[in-house]
Amino acid sequence: MTIMQKKILLLSTGGTIASVVSDAGLVPKESGEQLINMLGELPYDITVEDILQLDSSNIQPEEWKLIAEKIFENRNKYDGIVVSHGTDTMAYTASMLAFMLQNINIPVVLTGSQVPINVVLSDAPDNLRLAFAAAATCCPNIYLAFDRKVMLGCRSVKVRTINFDAFESVNVPPVAKVTSDGLVFSEQNLSKNTRECTLNTEINPHVSLVKLFPGFDPKLLFAMVKSGCKGIVIEAYGLGGMNYIRRNMVGAVGELIRQGIPVIASSQCLYERSDLTKYEVGREALLEGAISARDMTSESAITKLMWGLGQGWDVHQIAEFFNTDVVGEVTIEKDDTLRVD
Ligand SMILES: NC(=O)C[C@H](N)C(=O)O
Structure with a gap:
């Protein structure tokens, strides 16, 4: 019997996770395909699309719109979407996506890393694997997955610049944590979405x-x-x-x-x-x-x-x-x- 693999789309946007060392400092250069290749075999049917190649300090309202549109466009073609993203503004992007894509009908999981994926002790492989697992199993919503925790995107904050536990779920517990039992969900993994997903990217950044x-x-x-x-x-x-x-x-x-x-x-x-x-x-x-x-x-x-x-x-x-x-x-x-x- 063949088990149907979950179809997951990776939208890659840059960040440290995709960065390489250059004379100018770390710059995002690796493609989404290269990120996936570093992970080895995964039990998902993965499609990759490179939509941006930016340090997230450069991610602004124009990029939020593009990311939201890409998610909306693909929401009925995949079981889940992973967005690889720099950590510095990831909580802003996750929060804005939650407002732009209300009643999203699939799990959308943002992740990144503190260390580039091509560095031996990088946190990127674990974070990416977690994001894929979350995209395959969480209820529809916008999440941020990092350092063995899956959080609601709109409750996440970057709290550390160097250590791997860079994000916290503020004022609500994480939606799920990785333990020796696998991905263990809290009660919050309940989707309130009963309505049709809408894309509304009208914002005033002033x-x-x-x-x-x-x-x-x-x-x-x-x-x-x-x-x-x-x-x-x-x-x-x-x-x-x-x-x-x-x-x-x-x-x-x-x-x-x-x-x-x-x-x-x-x-x-x-x-x-x-x-x-x-x-x-x-x-x-x-x-x-x-x-x-x-x-x-x-x-x-x-x-x-x-x-x-x-x-x-x-x-x-x-x-x-x-x-x-x-x-x-x-x-x-x-x-x-x-x-x-
Ligand atoms: N760890 C990171 O991803 C930091 C990087 N400057 C970014 O936000 O793109």
Whole structure:
């Protein structure tokens, strides 16, 4: 009896995984085919397409669109898709793909490596094998697979520059882990997708992500808006606090919102949620109309803002959008009304 092998498409985009040493430093040169050849026999029917050959520092909204279109085009021809990608912006790409390809009907798994595949002790072969296994077995969704963990793409963050455990699933457990039992799934491997997959690559990249620091001049926010910025994510302090003495960030937020610029307040802390209702410095911002990012990653918050603005939505619609769990990117608690009374 012949067992039907799963059909998996590898879309290769470059990154360290495909890099070689050159006089100019590491540059992505290896093709997807070369990556596959380094893995030896795999129990899948693999097709390869090279769509980009970039360090992921060069991956921007134009490339997100191309990757999303390629996935959409192939979503009914394969059982799963693996996207090889540089690690530096992989969490941004994974988050944006989740918004652009809502209700995706197959597993799409991004992976890369900290060390080029042609180096003896590279992490690339393990990461690629994991990505293929995830693409063959996970529920439909956008994932990031790295260092024996499979995470929801919109919850992943790059947290290390050198060590192999470069990514973490923030505020939710990984979807699956590799143990001696193989790929072991958590309960999260349940697909919520019941609707038709849509491709919507309309985004507005004219946004800013600002990390608040003591002494930050709120006038700079208005300068950004003057230069065309249409929405701002502020990584505020702790639960979402902002200063209002001397330099009035809270007042600036209110003014921007009255001008029609959505301002999202997230936390500089990587873990756990922002909750603007707790302290006066958060409540004031909330009263001025700041929109809470709750427990979203900054990568998800900024890509969600770009996508929402791309739909032509105003401040109220963006607030509504951020109060909605669209692709698993945010935890909305049942009675989480964020009222300040
Ligand atoms: N490890 C990596 O892939 C880093 C590389 N600079 C990239 O993001 O393309």
